[in-house]
Amino acid sequence: QVQLVESGGGVVQPGRSLRLSCAASGFIFSDYGMHWVRQAPGKGLEWVAFISYDESNKYYADSVKGRFTISRDNSKNTLYVQMNSLRGEDTAIYYCAKDSLRIAAGGDIDYWGQGTLVTVSS
């Protein structure tokens, strides 16, 4: 069965950096694009970024463009997001999610991880 396990969350000061990881199992990781989606406390879902199966395509929300970098290591079945210049409004639960389309430039999400909480506060 598909499993996505996020890690790396915690409390970080404004302006600092943090890297989140998502360990994937139960499917051929190198065949599927992956997404990061976040949810601020008490708020709705916000799509953050997508990376294609082969890293050839990367897309970002305007709110994180230039500050966040999505990447993956297909040899380790792991997805990452490097978050720099963090702001209070980046406080959220960060979910990694699997794209449903194999060998594609992005589509709908079919599986979600349980999320990891990032709190940006001094």
Place this chain on the structure above:
Amino acid sequence: DIQMTQSPSSLSASVGDRVTITCRASQDIYIYLAWFQQKPGKAPRSLIYAASSLQSGVPSKFSGSGSGTDFTLTISSLQPEDFATYYCQQYNTYPFTFGPGTKVDI
């Protein structure tokens, strides 16, 4: 960016009710529309893709319809486990965008 709206923002219903939630896109997204369910403290669950196709394991009481800019999610007979917040999302154009959610409670 494509803006997504949902109506109503919340609704109260009873077990056994038929519930319909509407989602509207600010421009044509064809059928590239997904629906998700989220319960408090839990990760979202994928329900529907391509506007009307059920994800694997999703019961047939959930159905979706629409194309272009107007879409609906219908729950045919509400059960206690269906009380949750429902989100639509367009995946026609990056950046992908979610609707603000519809909370369904008792």
